[in-house]
Amino acid sequence: MMKQHTETHSVTSNVQQQHPISMYLKIWLLLFVLSACSYMVDYFQFQGMLRWTLILAFMFLKAGLIIMVFMHLAWERMAVKFLLFLPPIAILIFIVLMSSEADYVFISRMLSFFNP
Amino acid sequence: MPNNQQQEHTQASSSSSWQSVKDDWGADKQTFDMPWGKLMMWIFLLSDTFIFSIFLISYMNIRMSVTIPWPNPSEVFALTIAGHHIPLVLIAIMTFILITSSGTMAMAVNYAYQGNKKKAVYLMVTTALLGASFIGMQAFEWTKLIVEEGIRPWGNPMGANQFGAAFFMITGFHGLHVSAGVIYLAVIAKRISQGKYDNKGYQIVEITGLYWHFVDLVWVFIFAFFYLW
Numbered sequence: 562m563m564k565q566h567t568e569t570h571s572v573t574s575n576v577q578q579q580h581p582i583s584m585y586l587k588i589w590l591l592l593f594v595l596s597a598c599s600y601m602v603d604y605f606q607f608q609g610m611l612r613w614t615l616i617l618a619f620m621f622l623k624a625g626l627i628i629m630v631f632m633h634l635a636w637e638r639m640a641v642k643f644l645l646f647l648p649p650i651a652i653l654i655f656i657v658l659m660s661s662e663a664d665y666v667f668i669s670r671m672l673s674f675f676n677p
Numbered sequence: 678m679p680n681n682q683q684q685e686h687t688q689a690s691s692s693s694s695w696q697s698v699k700d701d702w703g704a705d706k707q708t709f710d711m712p713w714g715k716l717m718m719w720i721f722l723l724s725d726t727f728i729f730s731i732f733l734i735s736y737m738n739i740r741m742s743v744t745i746p747w748p749n750p751s752e753v754f755a756l757t758i759a760g761h762h763i764p765l766v767l768i769a770i771m772t773f774i775l776i777t778s779s780g781t782m783a784m785a786v787n788y789a790y791q792g793n794k795k796k797a798v799y800l801m802v803t804t805a806l807l808g809a810s811f812i813g814m815q816a817f818e819w820t821k822l823i824v825e826e827g828i829r830p831w832g833n834p835m836g837a838n839q840f841g842a843a844f845f846m847i848t849g850f851h852g853l854h855v856s857a858g859v860i861y862l863a864v865i866a867k868r869i870s871q872g873k874y875d876n877k878g879y880q881i882v883e884i885t886g887l888y889w890h891f892v893d894l895v896w897v898f899i900f901a902f903f904y905l906w
Contacts, residue, residue, distance in 0.1 A: 580787065599901065624894055638709075670744050675744075
């Protein structure tokens with residue numbers, strides 16, 4: 562029993578991923594639907610907060626499905642997930658810094674271009 | 678069982694993922710339990726994430742700070758097909774093609790690990806062909822923007838001058854990644870059909886797949902931030 566358990570576990574922790582093809586087809590279909598949804602956001606010209614919420618929600622769902630299922634990260638060990646998800650925190654900080662910088666530049670331009 | 682001790686580690690750590698991190702970093706063994714080529718591909722993709730992020734952040738910075746209105750992507754990338762004016766239609770088709778190619782790639786990895794060499798090669802070639810058609814459509818889009826709409830990196834008739842620079846830089850760099858991926862896929866598919874991985878194992882298909890899925894992943898972000906914003 563114990564032996565068998567080790568055996569099955571070694572299969573899942575092995576680098577050779579084995580999943581039924583149907584799983585990939587389902588994810589594929591889901592990505593199709595999500596892409597169609599994000600296209601619809603533009604087609605129906607949603608604006609403002611609703612547009613941004615929908616765009617970002619569909620984007621993160623698609624990105625998550627691709628990374629987790631297609632790239633098999635869901636079955637990787639936690640150390641690998643940390644390796645890939647911790648460094649991009651620097652990107653998030655950079656986005657915050659640069660968006661506040663852009664606001665500052667915009668205000669300076671408005672003041673100097675249109676207020677002689 | 679070559680690594681009996683490691684297997685026990687794996688089993689003990691399945692209860693707590695934090696424990697598994699400590700085991701991986703603290704035990705007297707290779708930290709990441711995967712082929713080196715796969716780890717190197719992950720690290721390359723991480724660095725590529727930073728490159729694309731910097732492009733997209735600089736685009737955000739430009740777009741938020743311009744005082745002249747940004748050209749409306751929904752209008753710029755609209756096509757008139759059979760008398761109907763459809764916004765973003767080519768971009769939508771390109772998105773579907775890239776997602777489809779990701780699906781065929783994922784299945785190629787699966788068949789390769791099953792040992793079904795023929796199917797894996799066919800699916801990789803399909804992926805490469807879909808990638809090539811993506812590049813073709815991008816070339817069509819660029820031609821249309823440059824020749825018909827007069828968009829240049831330094832200016833355009835529709836609005837903020839920076840539009841062209843950001844667009845050509847970001848989609849161009851992504852297009853180069855797709856082109857490199859098509860070549861990479863073709864080379865690996867050829868080598869597999871020649872039997873060069875029969876003894877080594879088919880991890881190479883998964884490694885190639887990681888690169889290809891990453892190209893698709895970047896497109897998800899470009900689609901959201903450049904075309905839908």
